[in-house]
Amino acid sequence: MARTRGERLRGGRLWRWRRNPLRRRGDLAEGWLLLAAFVLAPLLGVFSGVTAAGAVEESLAERRERIxxxxxxxxxxxxxxxxxxxxxxxxxxxxxxxxxxxxxxxxxxxxxxxxxxxxxxxxxxxxxxxxxxxxxxxxxxPPEGAEAGFQVVMAGITAAGAAGGAVLLGGRLVRARMRRRRLAEWEAEWRRVEPSWRKRMTG
CATH class of the missing domain: 2.40.50 (OB fold (Dihydrolipoamide Acetyltransferase, E2P))
Incomplete structure (x- = not known):
């Protein structure tokens, strides 16, 4: 029975976690990297957004007290x-x-x-x-009412997007570097086994 598209996608994402002779340590490390990035991005985004919104709200309150x-x-x-x-x-x-x-x-x-x-x-x-x-x-x-609320909300959204985006971007950069390293390892291994393959083909 043919698998659905969703099943194929889930299988493509989870292959790094399954034991198979083709899986390398780099594949497992890449899987952990992706998991960490997708978990940390929203968590850090929410934390940064709440922190930034609180800082702006506190700054506005201090400004109201000063002037x-x-x-x-x-x-x-x-x-x-x-x-x-x-x-x-x-x-x-x-x-x-x-x-x-x-x-x-x-x-x-x-x-x-x-x-x-x-x-x-x-x-x-x-x-x-x-x-x-x-x-x-x-x-x-000092801004009051809707204007003050808008500044607080925008500060939170901006900080959350920047923090979450930075985590995802960092994950993509590290993943790209890992892939280049894995390709280099494959190429080096192929250079080692290619002579024996040629002998078998011509033998």
């Missing part, structure tokens, strides 16, 4: 038209905000001025909140 909102006063009329989004951190952002000059008081009591993101068309003298670091300098607002 705080303080009252500020708009020192000029804000532009009515938002600029085109740009990539520089703290500018643009696609949320419709504009940048304008504001005044606030630092923790040491000194007055500070700087440019912060405000609602378009806000009039000078408008009271608003800005985020500052412990030294009283303006700082970007």
């Amino acid at each position: 705080r909102p303080v009252p500020a006063v708009l020192a000029e009329d804000a532009p009515r038209t938002p600029p085109a989004p740009v990539t520089e951190e703290g500018d643009g952002g696609g949320d419709g905000a504009v940048r304008a000059k504001v005044r606030w008081t630092a923790p040491d009591g000194t007055g500070r001025t700087g440019r912060a993101r405000v609602e378009p068309g806000s009039a000078a003298g408008t009271v608003l909140s800005v985020w500052t670091d412990p030294s009283g300098r303006l700082a970007p607002a």
Whole structure:
């Protein structure tokens, strides 16, 4: 009875574990290598992903503790038209905000001025909140809610994929080296037995 495709695939994968006269130590080592790679890749991926996500979440929590909102006063009329989004951190952002000059008081009591993101068309003298670091300098607002969750999840996925991929890639490289070595051994053995085969063929 003909074997199904699945049975043939399983037999092809498991031949290294079966005792047969053609199996070499390198074949068994390659089998253990494949098993280790397929077991370690998901385990290390999950561990790295959870660790990275936890690190990002902790970093965001520390950032929320370091910076705080303080009252500020708009020192000029804000532009009515938002600029085109740009990539520089703290500018643009696609949320419709504009940048304008504001005044606030630092923790040491000194007055500070700087440019912060405000609602378009806000009039000078408008009271608003800005985020500052412990030294009283303006700082970007910490991500909250869905944005913070997205950063945590993406950090975990990226780390998991990188770690798992590195294990699989390393396994493939080692396997390729083992195969080259096995082919070299076969070629050397064939050179030893070829003369006797020729004598039998011509005898």
